[in-house]
Amino acid sequence: MDITTFISQIENEIEELTPGSLKPETEFTSLKEWSSMHVLILIALIDTEYNVTITGADLQQCKSVNDLFNVVKSRV
Amino acid sequence: MTAFHLHNKTFLVTGASSGIGRQVAISICEMGGNVVITGRNEERLNETLSMLKSGENKSIQAELLDEQEVQRLVSALPLLDGIVNCAGTVSPYPIKFLSDKKIDEVFNINYKVQVVLTAQATRAKKLNKGASVVFLSSISALHPHRGGALYAGSKAAIEAFSKVVALEFFHLQIRSNCIAPAMVKTPMYDKAEAQGTKEQMDAHISKYPLGAGTPEDVANAAIFLLSDASKWITGTTITLDGGFLLGGL
Numbered sequence A: 001m002d003i004t005t006f007i008s009q010i011e012n013e014i015e016e017l018t019p020g021s022l023k024p025e026t027e028f029t030s031l032k033e034w035s036s037m038h039v040l041i042l043i044a045l046i047d048t049e050y051n052v053t054i055t056g057a058d059l060q061q062c063k064s065v066n067d068l069f070n071v072v073k074s075r076v
Numbered sequence B: 001m002t003a004f005h006l007h008n009k010t011f012l013v014t015g016a017s018s019g020i021g022r023q024v025a026i027s028i029c030e031m032g033g034n035v036v037i038t039g040r041n042e043e044r045l046n047e048t049l050s051m052l053k054s055g056e057n058k059s060i061q062a063e064l065l066d067e068q069e070v071q072r073l074v075s076a077l078p079l080l081d082g083i084v085n086c087a088g089t090v091s092p093y094p095i096k097f098l099s100d101k102k103i104d105e106v107f108n109i110n111y112k113v114q115v116v117l118t119a120q121a122t123r124a125k126k127l128n129k130g131a132s133v134v135f136l137s138s139i140s141a142l143h144p145h146r147g148g149a150l151y152a153g154s155k156a157a158i159e160a161f162s163k164v165v166a167l168e169f170f171h172l173q174i175r176s177n178c179i180a181p182a183m184v185k186t187p188m189y190d191k192a193e194a195q196g197t198k199e200q201m202d203a204h205i206s207k208y209p210l211g212a213g214t215p216e217d218v219a220n221a222a223i224f225l226l227s228d229a230s231k232w233i234t235g236t237t238i239t240l241d242g243g244f245l246l247g248g249l
Helices: A003-013 A036-050 A056-061 A065-075 B019-030 B042-051 B067-076 B100-123 B149-172 B187-195 B198-205 B215-226
Strands: B010-014 B034-039 B058-061 B080-085 B127-136 B175-181 B237-240
Touching (some): A003 A036, A003 A065, B019 B034, B100 B127, B175 B215
């Protein structure tokens, strides 16, 4: 898996994000309108695409997109 | 003697290896009743059995997702004065990621198992006249949450099913009702908390005037519905929400 694909998958699923706006260093909580719905979408996306289980607590540990990418990659 | 007691009555409790099911079994015995407990995990089921202080109780391990296992369970059952259906699961998932597999995961446990068990138990005439059937619904059946399409849908389905049970068996004075709790402190609560964050859960519970529920709170409502004290109540749902749906906080 590579981070470019990972980012475009997230941008594709979270309609509020402008394509191209998400960077590896972007912090989730800095995103406008970040909500519990987006947490659900991330968890389901990662489960569906990578067959990896991520919990809310995992997400809390991950500040940036890159942090999350590394967690998923380590569990694939 | 008070109509709230359960002396000389025997009940089947599903999902009895933990959480609400375990507590319902314990509370039934405390009120003088006997239980047959069932669940998937034999070890945890035996733990529940060892926590029962009185009564003639037994434990039958069964995987209720398998119809033949339900058959085996039903044929081993004594005559019952009621069933408390506590087996259930929660798995928040946004609509656009749902699939056949996801639907089955939730609906099989939260709906299909209860339907097949009720069908087999009634056909085999395992329910005495005047028996009481209780299903665990949730406030989300009428007040759903994001990610709850399957959970809320399955609970709404079980509420409708319970009403049909009430209609099809009233000639035997068999009653059927649901209990719809809000958040209760069980292993399922911990699972829901892990799927979100502790802060989210704490923020949610802060909207409950009486705080989160306990398994005992739910078990007490089940005791009432199983007892003759509720003999004029059928086809209804009792909401247990600590005041959450008042919406005042």
